[in-house]
Amino acid sequence: MIHEISIHDLGVIQSATLSLTPGFTAITGETGAGKTMVVSALGLLLGDRADSGVVRHSAERAQVSGRWTITDPAVVARVTELGGVLDDHELVVTRAVSSEGRSKVVVGGAPTPVGALSDIGDHLVAIHGQSEQLRLRSQTAQRESLDRFAGDSVRTPLSEYQTIFRRWIDSIARRDSMTKDASERIREAEELRAAVAAIDAVAPVAGEDVALKAKAERLSNSEELRRAAQEAHEALSADDAEFDAVSLVESARRALERVTNHDSAIETLLTRISEASIVVREAAQSVSAYAAGLELDGGDLEQVHERTAEITALVRAYGPTLDDVLALWSTASDRLFDLDRSDDVLEELSATIAADEESLDALATRISAARDDAAQRLSGAVTTELHALSMPTAEFVVRVAPQSGTDFFAHGRDAVEMLMRPHPGGDPKPVTKTASGGELSRVMLAIEVVIASTDTVPTLVFDEVDAGVGGASAIEIGRRLAILAKSAQVIVVTHLPQVAAFATNHLRIIKDTSGAITESTITRLDGDERVEEMARLLSGTPDSDNARAHAAEMLNSANQWRGENG
Template sequence: MIEEIEISDLGVIAEATLPLGPGFTAITGETGAGKTMVVTALGLLLGGRADAATVRSGAANARIDGRWVVPDSGIVAERVVEAGGDIDPFGADGEAELTLGRTVTAEGRSRAQVGGRSAPVGVLAELSGNLVAVHGQSDQIRLRSRSAQRDALDRAAGDELGATLARYREVFDRWQANKAELETLTRDREARETEAENLRAAMDEIEQAAPQPGEDEQLAATAERLTNLEELRLAAAGARESLSTELAEGDDVLALIESARRSLERVVGVDGSLQPIAEQLQNLSYLASEAAGELSSYLASLDADGSNELEAINERRALLTTLVRKHGPTLDDVIATLERGSARLLELDGDSDRIDELTTRVENDTRDVEEAASAVTGVRRRTAERLGAAITDELSALAMPDATVVVDVEDKGEYTRSGRDDVAFLMRPHAGTEPRPLSKGASGGELSRVMLAIEVVISASDPVPTYVFDEVDAGVGGAAAIEIGRRLARLAQHAQVIVVTHLAQVAAFASNHLSVVKESDGFVTASSVTRLQGDDRTAEMTRLLSGLADSDSGRAHAEELLDLGAETQMIG
């Protein structure tokens, strides 16, 4: 329920506070005073599109703040907390206060506030469905659409349809997912078969080559060695001869070291400090002898026919290079292709089995969808019969005694997440005529009454906390207007109702009457909002009836209407 709305610099409204609260609030005022700005303000609080043109001329921005009373737990409270906002619990009835705000700058920028914290405007839109149902001339147009009529029927069905439709959507979603996968596998079957053939060929090629991790680097090193074989042999032989050879002229390294060691040992007894040096020479002799032996082994390993080995290695490297180019970019990737290929082949080869499995599933899902859709249709048709009769009764009370509303539910032969039903609200204006779609058989005023009748009937099974009607009485007058007022008062017995109206016959039934007052100093026009009571309310009712606030006959009629409204509220 909306407790209060504050408006600053929106349209012609400079500063206004709307005390709302429970029951039926009527908002009246002269033409051009800014009554519709109240609905515009509420639309902005509920996430509507911001328009810089709505900012009051000369103002930097327009601001709207709303104070709601909401349950301290549930969908609204949870979404506010998720958005980082707060609600303020009070009392012992599980109620809390929620503040919403919206600012629109003269440049068209917009900011939103939820529960005292900045939030995306989209959060306001998410909350709106659980806070307010707004009806205006555009909603009357929307009521002409089949989807809006189906939504109205589903609201009337309430919990009975909720579980059935949820079951249908579960089956429908599964059916669509399986169908999509089946279509993809079937459509791509040829491409996947080609992929499997190419993968098998690649795996055969890689298996025959049997590459090993790091083999390409090892082969490159070996090829480098064999390419420089003669240079390596000369270097190794020269080194060995320098260390130890009988063919070299003069003494070799080993002989020289040995000679030096013997020279020191002859005098160690004279000076003991030479002993460590003699031992170092002994170790050098051992190391040189080992190096000479290893060089001999290295020379023996150099194959005199190394050119043949080099040719074989280059051929192997060429083979590996081809594999890397086709399946690389590295040899490790080539080996990984072989490892992953088996799993991919299992997947590709399993497509036929998967297609058969999915075909069976889709056939079963199709039967399940048909059964679930039939259940949804059954609930809708039962509800349609009750809803049509109830709306017809309401229209009789709304000065349309000859009108009959029929809610038609037909199988359109196409499944969607909402079922397969085509819902149409048909109206027979007079006995003996054929029911016609609302878009063809109802005027604007009649649509207003049909819409109100629908809300009155549906509210019993699917109540909305707050209903806002923007000139729902357009094109209506006399007795029909009085009945609209009565129905709005009836709706207000279990929901908050806010109505922008120009008819005294409707405003008379309100428990809270607000007037949008336009004032001008000759240069600037500004409007404000005043709560009317007593004589002030009677004067406004008189103006609505006769155009003159001080008309005696109008005043008498106004008092009569106010008495009728008060009597209706007492009975309610």
């Protein structure tokens, strides 16, 4: 469960801390006070998208943090994988959004990508709001809601089905491409064979063009190089010269040896001259070897030019570089292998497609059966909720039928539609076309409450899902949320005193318009403060004696009901 949410510079809230408890927490406040910001803050911690618009006016950034107790091994493993640390099962998540819209996330003390928040949040909190009610108007969302209610009976085979479905789609696309483009494949194979044959005929190797250029330069100037080498060798070590470098260094050595007894520093000089003698002799040998190499090279410049021309032609045809030519040879050879065995590939693809279709058929049948069973259970449960919400003759029906068109879809082969029969004997019609505004809110709320009761997450958040409801229906909503709170932490943003009365923890968002910028704070209500807030919700003013008496009576009735219903 979540113990605390801290908010700084988010919307109209400059700084506030929500202390949350197990059970049922109600959040109330005036219009524009920032009740929605509480849900927005929680959404940011769960990975919702954010932009600079959430940052309070004149602030550099908005920051929210949440403190959870974590017992789910999957969450612990994911946090550890991200480098985060839990302190005695306690996890702190912080997210900051700059005025430029950039986000920074820290999970358990470790910087974390924003995308990882949803991986964690899906196990911690489920938010049910008006946006979810609007989303349930689409058949896709209705199917997803049924699947969520069904749980593992649909989730497990659907996961396996979708893996096979993706492979099946890819296999069909490959098969169709291969069969449709047979003439194109023949033309492609001919072009690739010509390219591979042309490259094989020359058989270039990597870097050969650079080596040939260097060799051509050397052969073109071999006489000049040879003369320079001979001249250098004679200067270093001529056979009949007295003034070559070797002879001069040797003369220097002998001159110093004659006076070595007169100064010990001479030894150091002799050592350096000996080193110089070695260097000069080695240089002379290297120059001699270079000159000999020029004599032995024997390279025919004409042959080098011919080889260069062959490689240049390849580069012009398949380049722009020799590396590109060699890369083309490799990819063309691989592609030819595939093209040459296309008949075998087609046969393998057909076998894979047939096997996958058999598996998809079995899994789709299993998924449909699970959906049918879940649809009956969901229909009965929502109908029961509707009766309690002052719609005693309404009947909710979830219809599961084969989807028209191709045999398989990404979600199976079922079309799911949520219908309602307002009165006995009538035909069920889509809920969005059958219910009035207030009734639609109750229908959607009933669906949300039933589905929420199957959620395995420890915290459920309801954001003004009671809009358009009042009176006895509102009392029943409060009771149902209180029942949910027995098995999960329930947080409800509401404007209805009948709902707030059933909360065991009541927080109020207080708006302050005295300054240039509207600010809001959050206060926990007990005793008279709670009675005053309930009176305000009832009559618009906390000072009315009648409203206060009614509020106190409402709280007493809710407390009595909780006591009687455990």
